[in-house]
Amino acid sequence: MKVVHDYIESKLGIPFTQVSAVFGIFLTYFLAILFKFIPNSQPNLKHLFSFFFSSAIFYFLFGFSTCVDLLISPCLVYLLSLKxxxxxxxxxxxxxxxxxxVSYRHFHSQFLSPSTLAFDGTAPLMVLIIKLSSFGWCLHDGTKPDKELSAEQRALKIAKMPTLLEYLGYLYFFGGFLVGPAIEYKDYYNFVHGLKPFDRIPSRIPSTLKCLSMGLGFIVIYLKFEPIFNLNYCSEPWFDTLNIFFKSAFVIFSMFIARTKFYIAWKLSEGACNLSGIGYNGIDENGTPVWNRGQNIKIRGFEFPTNAKMITDSWNINTSKWLKNYVYLRLCDPRSGVSTSFSTFITNLTSAFWHGFYPGYYMFFGTAAFFILVSRTCRRVLRPFFITTKLKKYKTIYDVTGIICTALSVSYMMVPFVLKSFSSSVQLWTKLWFIGHNPLRDLLNKLSKNDEHVTLNNEEEVNFKGSAREETSKLVKRTKIYS
Incomplete structure (x- = not known):
């Protein structure tokens, strides 16, 4: 394999490890074209196709030992499932x-055998772990009476133990195999057998080209601007000579460029899912085909969010669904007696462990929790003024301000997620005067004192026990989970 990697490097002029993920995803487009020619009457051939070719791509990218390591959990889980x-x-x-x-793999690659690869076998394992854990819950749900299950659990339950080939075909399905999304077993089963909504799949070309063009566009942006806007430059002496405005601007642009790596992988993978057909999700109320089953990112929603919930709903979408359906809601089952606050804590801890053990991840999740708290409080205290009082004519200004502040906060709090190092993250935040922490802390303290009653112009009092509070109370109860 090294000979092939060296040949590709010589043609592209950059290390193969830096393009391996994109190269692997492009191979799945070719597989999606071939997969279309396998009839629905041959589901076993489809399972074998996915397992064989996904394994071949994985072997090509990472080698034999990593291939074997990837099989350990699936084999053990299947044996336990039988009994x-x-x-x-x-x-x-x-x-x-x-x-x-996955925690062992993270620990091994971080401490025992530090990897400098831009993309290694850990990422596909993270996707596989989502599939395995959701498979375990859905298979167990299939042994329960329907009255004990929620509507969504009934829809996703696995009533019959899959064969080993069906099981491996699902886990190794080439669409999303390398970087996600992780699809549900029931969706894969319906897709392979041509059941609704996959019995009549409209043209795949428009949705595929849209995702492909976006992925290619972000590749161009990344290659063009990554050498200019890179967070590592923030440790250079020249960065210290900038004023706070230019420092902040540089970090904002650098964080956007850093996020384009995720956009590239997720949009290209979504395109491969759409080309295979599994990305199709039926039609909406207007009769328009919906292609969002393979969607893992809503770029507009994440880059221009109006509130914290829009951020969590737009980033790593399928992982967020996994955390919600198979961690949070399972813990929040009334029969478990677990509080919602503890369920939220365990869910966020699971998300952190799933990502790995770099200190920057935990700094990010901690800052995100703080940001969510501030966002909730602002929305609860301030928003009713722009809906139920004479200030409602300024609601557009309130909305625009919210979008700008939320977007800037995202770039600030994701700094440790990119740098990973505790010291590097603290150093950069220090150079930025902790501008995302201190003002928000002061704002939270100020708003908390006025959470129940706020007086406008010493004349108009807004009592949140009334209609304004009822309108926003649902927002407070929603659980926000970062993935």
Whole structure:
């Protein structure tokens, strides 16, 4: 494989490790074209196709030993499923095994054998772990009476134990295999067998070209501007000579360029899912085809959010669904007796462990939790003024200000997520005067004192126990989960 990698490097002029993810995703476009010619009457051939070619791509990118490592958890989970799927501890055991495996890989690549690769076998394992844990829950749900399940759990339950080939075909389905999204087993089963909504899939070309063009566009942006806007430059002496405005502007542009790496991978992968057909999600109320099953990022929603919820709803979408459906809601089951606050804590802790053990990840999640708290309070205290009082004529200004502040806060709080290092993150935040922490802290303290009653012009009092509070109370109860 090294000979092939060296040949590709000589043609592209850049290290193969820097383009391996994109190269692998482009190969799945070719597989999607071939996959279309396998009839629905041959589901086993489809399963074999996915398992064989995804394994081949993985071997080409990472080598034999990593291929074997990727098979450990699937084999163990399948063996346990045959015997224990009816037991209440089964999905928890599967979840523990899956998270244990990916945590070990994170620990190994970070401490035991530090990897300098831009993309290694850990990312596909992270996607696989989502599939394994959701598979465990859905398989266990299939052994329960419908009355014990929610509507969504009934829709996704696996009533019959899959064959080994079906199981491997699902786990190794080439669409989203390398970088996500992780799809549900029931969706994969319906797709392979041509069941609704996959019995009549409209033209794949428009949605595929849209995602492909966006992915290619972000590649151009990244290659053009990454050498200019890079967070590593913030440790250079010249950066210290800038004033706070130019420092902040440089960090904002650098963070956008850093995010384009995710946009490239997710949009290209979404395009491959659409080309295969599994990205199709039926039609909307207007009769328009919906292609969002493979969507993992809403770029506009993330770059121009009006509130914290829009951020969480737009970033790493399928991972957020996994955390919600198979961690948070499972813990919040009334029969479990677990509080919502503890469920939220465990959910965010799971997300952090799933990402790895770099200090920057935990700094990001901690800052994100603080930002969400401030965002909730601002929305609860300030928004009613621009809806129910004479200030409502300024609601557009309020909305625009919210978009700008939220977008800037995202770039600030994601700094540790990119740098990963505790010291580097603190140093950069210090150079920025902790501009994303201190003002928000002061704002939170100020708003908290006025959470119940706020007086306008010493004349008009807004009591949040009235209609304004009722309008926003639902927002307060929503759980925000970062992934």
């Amino acid at each position: 224990f799927r009816t037991k209440n501890f089964f999905p928890i055991l599967i979840f523990a095994i899956s998270m244990g495996h």
